[in-house]
Amino acid sequence: xxxxxxxxxxxxxxxxxxxxxxxxxxxxxxxxxxxxxxxxxxxxxxxxxxxxxxxxxxxxxxxxxxxxxxxxxxxxxxxxxxxxxxxxxxxxxxxxxxxxxxxxxxxxxxxxxxxxxxxxxxxxxxxxxxxxxxxxxxxxxxxxxxxxxxxxxxxxxxxxxxxxxxxxxxxxxxxxxxxxxxxxxxxxxxxxxxxxxxxxxxxxxxxxxxxxxxxxxxxxxxxxxxxxxxxxxxxxxxxxxxxxxxxxxxxxxxxxxxxxxxxxxxxxxxxxxxxxxxxxxxxxxxxxxxxxxxxxxxxxxxxxxxxxxxxxxxxxxxxxxxxxxxxxxxxxxxxxxxxxxxxxxxxxxxxxxxxxxxxxxxxxxxxxxxxxxxxxxxxxxxxxxxx
Amino acid sequence: xxxxxxxxxxxxxxxxxxxxxxxxxxxxxxxxxxxxxxxxxxxxxxxxxxxxxxxxxxxxxxxxxxxxxxxxxxxxxxxxxxxxxxxxxxxxxxxxxxxxxxxxxxxxxxxxxxxxxxxxxxxxxxxxxxxxxxxxxxxxxxxxxxxxxxxxxxxxxxxxxxxxxxxxxxxxxxxxxxxxxxxxxxxxxxxxxxxxxxxxxxxxxxxxxxxxxxxxxxxxxxxxxxxxxxxxxxxxxxxxxxxxxxxxxxxxxxxxxxxxxxxxxxxxxxxxxxxxxxxxxxxxxxxxxxxxxxxxxxxxxxxxxxxxxxxxxxxxxxxxxxxxxxxxxxxxxxxxxxxxxxxxxxxxxxxxxxxxxxxxxxxxxxxxxxxxxxxxxxxxxxxxxxx
Numbered sequence: 001x002x003x004x005x006x007x008x009x010x011x012x013x014x015x016x017x018x019x020x021x022x023x024x025x026x027x028x029x030x031x032x033x034x035x036x037x038x039x040x041x042x043x044x045x046x047x048x049x050x051x052x053x054x055x056x057x058x059x060x061x062x063x064x065x066x067x068x069x070x071x072x073x074x075x076x077x078x079x080x081x082x083x084x085x086x087x088x089x090x091x092x093x094x095x096x097x098x099x100x101x102x103x104x105x106x107x108x109x110x111x112x113x114x115x116x117x118x119x120x121x122x123x124x125x126x127x128x129x130x131x132x133x134x135x136x137x138x139x140x141x142x143x144x145x146x147x148x149x150x151x152x153x154x155x156x157x158x159x160x161x162x163x164x165x166x167x168x169x170x171x172x173x174x175x176x177x178x179x180x181x182x183x184x185x186x187x188x189x190x191x192x193x194x195x196x197x198x199x200x201x202x203x204x205x206x207x208x209x210x211x212x213x214x215x216x217x218x219x220x221x222x223x224x225x226x227x228x229x230x231x232x233x234x235x236x237x238x239x240x241x242x243x244x245x246x247x248x249x250x251x252x253x254x255x256x257x258x259x260x261x262x263x264x265x266x267x268x269x270x271x272x273x274x275x276x277x278x279x280x281x282x283x284x285x286x287x288x289x290x291x292x293x294x295x296x297x298x299x300x301x302x303x304x305x306x307x308x309x310x311x312x313x314x315x316x317x318x319x320x321x322x323x324x325x326x327x328x329x330x331x332x333x334x335x336x337x338x339x340x341x342x343x344x345x346x347x348x349x350x351x352x353x354x355x356x357x358x359x360x361x362x363x364x365x366x367x368x369x370x371x372x373x374x375x376x377x378x379x380x381x382x383x384x385x386x387x
Numbered sequence: 388x389x390x391x392x393x394x395x396x397x398x399x400x401x402x403x404x405x406x407x408x409x410x411x412x413x414x415x416x417x418x419x420x421x422x423x424x425x426x427x428x429x430x431x432x433x434x435x436x437x438x439x440x441x442x443x444x445x446x447x448x449x450x451x452x453x454x455x456x457x458x459x460x461x462x463x464x465x466x467x468x469x470x471x472x473x474x475x476x477x478x479x480x481x482x483x484x485x486x487x488x489x490x491x492x493x494x495x496x497x498x499x500x501x502x503x504x505x506x507x508x509x510x511x512x513x514x515x516x517x518x519x520x521x522x523x524x525x526x527x528x529x530x531x532x533x534x535x536x537x538x539x540x541x542x543x544x545x546x547x548x549x550x551x552x553x554x555x556x557x558x559x560x561x562x563x564x565x566x567x568x569x570x571x572x573x574x575x576x577x578x579x580x581x582x583x584x585x586x587x588x589x590x591x592x593x594x595x596x597x598x599x600x601x602x603x604x605x606x607x608x609x610x611x612x613x614x615x616x617x618x619x620x621x622x623x624x625x626x627x628x629x630x631x632x633x634x635x636x637x638x639x640x641x642x643x644x645x646x647x648x649x650x651x652x653x654x655x656x657x658x659x660x661x662x663x664x665x666x667x668x669x670x671x672x673x674x675x676x677x678x679x680x681x682x683x684x685x686x687x688x689x690x691x692x693x694x695x696x697x698x699x700x701x702x703x704x705x706x707x708x709x710x711x712x713x714x715x716x717x718x719x720x721x722x723x724x725x726x727x728x729x730x731x732x733x734x735x736x737x738x739x740x741x742x743x744x745x746x747x748x749x750x751x752x753x754x755x756x757x758x759x760x761x762x763x764x765x766x767x768x769x770x771x772x773x774x
Contacts, residue, residue: 023415
């Protein structure tokens with residue numbers, strides 16, 4: 001029995017449904033942010049993040065960060081610390097969030113070149129290689145899964161290409177909608193940074209910016225010619241704090257949120273209790289099932305090709321003559337919350353179904369079956385008949 | 388009966404002890420950040436903040452912001468948005484946090500002049516006036532209560548002086564350790580900004596940067612010659628989001644934390660259920676009682692003069708030959724958590740006792756009596772005898 005009151009099942013691409021134990025950790029009694037109990041919890045949480053990112057090589061070692069903020073703060077960490085004003089950044093965009101990362105980099109003075117995929121697709125590897133040969137880029141950023149389109153980028157192949165063509169370029173991943181549901185082998189693939197948030201597949205309420213950076217990225221920060229023009233997003237200011245917490249020593253820069261860190265600790269323990277490979281496979285299975293059901297209904301998926309489709313979510317075109325204000329309230333009346341569109345070119349023409357976390361991995365939950373059934377009846381009530 | 392398990396009473400100057408209902412709101416089931424239910428909760432929360440800051444004048448109207456982050460993020464909001472690189476900022480410092488605000492302003496390129504109070508005191512008004520006459524300052528910042536020293540600044544008198552001597556200078560208050568326990572009459576005094584955090588006298592777990600800015604401050608932002616070099620801390624990006632939520636309309640820039648906003652909503656409802664004046668008086672009474680008990684014990688308070696002593700906390704010099712590692716573990720064994728020192732010149736020589744929020748206003752709690760008794764016995768166990 002869940003300890004949560006009955007409520008519509010939240011199947012947007014984040015925030016997701018949360019496990020009871022995670023939500024209970026949110027109401028942990030108040031603790032000092034520098035007391036031994038909380039320091040141990042935060043330290044353990046940082047160490048677990050290394051495991052989640054498959055980044056446990058000790059020499060050179062990567063550096064995890066957990067900072068109070070939205071996932072968006074991760075972009076600021078990258079833009080303020082790893083690129084100096086006037087340096088070049090190559091942004092691969094597969095939707096709203098790729099465009100946002102580019103805006104953020106520009107705000108800090110980076111010279112941004114953006115390669116856009118077509119709606120539902122991603123920039124081609126040959127074009128990326130060509131761009132990398134044309135100009136020297138300090139960093140390349142890629143959205144692993146763009147929450148606005150459900151387009152998946154192929155990180156391993158991409159990173160290998162960058163290392164081949166422009167080995168000095170740092171590869172930075174926006175993993176907000178992919179960490180803990182799509183495979184990310186940080187060390188093996190040679191990534192330089194992944195920024196994410198708590199409220200998607202990690203399964204902890206929103207409010208934490210979570211990231212990991214390679215020793216190469218940390219060296220690039222060390223070697224800057226100019227000081228980063230930020231304070232709260234300064235990785236140099238947070239670095240000793242993260243190192244201290246992980247060494248189980250108190251330290252202070254800005255007060256962390258003990259309750260959110262407790263919830264993240266609980267969520268990570270649940271994730272790491274089973275092999276990560278099993279978790280990724282389960283998300284693939286469920287995603288395949290959703291995509292087949294949607295296609296069987298005669299609907300079209302925004303991410304055009306199967307290899308470009310994320311396993312975290314599915315963005316689905318509305319049938320003709322059915323609108324978001326028609327469909328979403330009918331779904332809500334059946335206890336299911338989906339999201340509307342977000343990509344500027346097609347925003348009113350599609351909806352989004354998130355399938356991450358407990359909804360996917362907890363065998364007691366029937367969220368996916370219920371959602372697919374609700375979708376079938378809601379469409380039918382809207383007068384939809386498969387062509 | 389509290390629903391919280393037995394735990395040491397947290398009497399550091401933040402985070403503080405939290406009310407059961409507030410902690411229960413932290414485990415609210417997951418909701419969409421753009422769904423009608425949460426939008427209404429967030430909107431109501433913003434409106435309640437106007438009441439908390441005594442800023443309900445509708446024309447011109449001030450603007451509240453609630454953003455995921457530590458209290459420190461409030462400094463970045465000010466430094467990134469209200470001062471352009473090369474503009475002058477006058478920082479009044481009464482301890483660690485005044486110095487931190489200055490560092491943050493410098494990180495964004497402001498030309499900072501810092502007026503330091505002596506340890507335990509504050510800069511004198513005549514010196515502030517002299518500085519304002521010497522040079523044109525875009526903003527003046529003041530820490531209402533510096534958490535490192537417990538020194539209280541006199542906001543009303545100070546603001547009146549600034550308006551007399553340099554009426555164009557924006558008056559910005561760091562209210563992290565004062566909002567909801569020391570009076571702040573935002574409109575009446577003519578303040579231009581107050582930045583604070585959730586985890587102190589407001590009584591909501593850490594993780595929210597809470598602020599309010601005058602229409603004059605918002606106009607200064609509008610009239611900037613350069614774009615603010617930040618993304619997550621950009622007030623221009625957050626402004627339409629805050630306006631939308633308060634108008635009960637969905638909008639999106641970066642995902643807020645529904646659980647923290649629910650907890651803040653609960654905390655503000657509790658605060659506003661009684662007249663604010665009563666809340667401020669109660670904090671004064673309890674603070675006076677603590678300060679008398681401490682003085683009766685023969686101990687010396689860091690804030691030298693009574694008029695400079697905050698009602699949120701008391702920073703207390705250790706007796707000679709008694710150290711923090713002697714005293715704090717003894718207090719902990721009696722179920723009381725105090726904080727060590729933080730001010731660089733005296734950090735090992737004093738400790739801090741926070742008396743804010745439910746600890747002070749909930750008549751069922753005996754936190755203060757217990758803490759004073761624990762302090763007496765712990766000192767006695769350390770061999771302390773009043774001189």
